[in-house]
Amino acid sequence: MNIRQKLISGIGFVVVVLSxxxxxxxxxxxxxxxxxxLVLVQDEDTCVxxxxxxxxxxxxxxxxxxxxxxxxxxxxxxFGRSRQ
Numbered sequence: 662m663n664i665r666q667k668l669i670s671g672i673g674f675v676v677v678v679l680s681x682x683x684x685x686x687x688x689x690x691x692x693x694x695x696x697x698x699l700v701l702v703q704d705e706d707t708c709v710x711x712x713x714x715x716x717x718x719x720x721x722x723x724x725x726x727x728x729x730x731x732x733x734x735x736x737x738x739x740f741g742r743s744r745q
Contacts, residue, residue: 673740674698677732678723682712690722701735702726 676693678686680703690700702714702723717723727735 675701675736675740677701677703678714678717679703679729680708680710680714682710684713684716686713687716687720687722690717691720694722699736699739700724701732703732704728 674693674696676689676698678690678700690702693700700717700723702717702725704726705711705714707728708714714723714726718726725735
């Protein structure tokens with residue numbers, strides 16, 4: 662089963678919270694965790710605005726904190742590579 666099939670079938674899904682402000686990332690991360698989703702958050706060093714990622718971190722909802730260039734690698738590691 663490839664990543665697309667896993668995500669569509671509900672076996673796994675990912676929420677990525679990137680640089681920004683507001684609480685929508687926190688709300689999405691909370692809902693994702695309730696359903697067993699993986700929550701990845703952009704690290705502070707690479708954020709222009711660390712507000713939204715910080716809210717998710719402070720709520721202890723992040724599974725991993727990564728720079729953007731490592732996020733795709735983490736998704737592939739967890740769910741496998743898509744074969745189209």
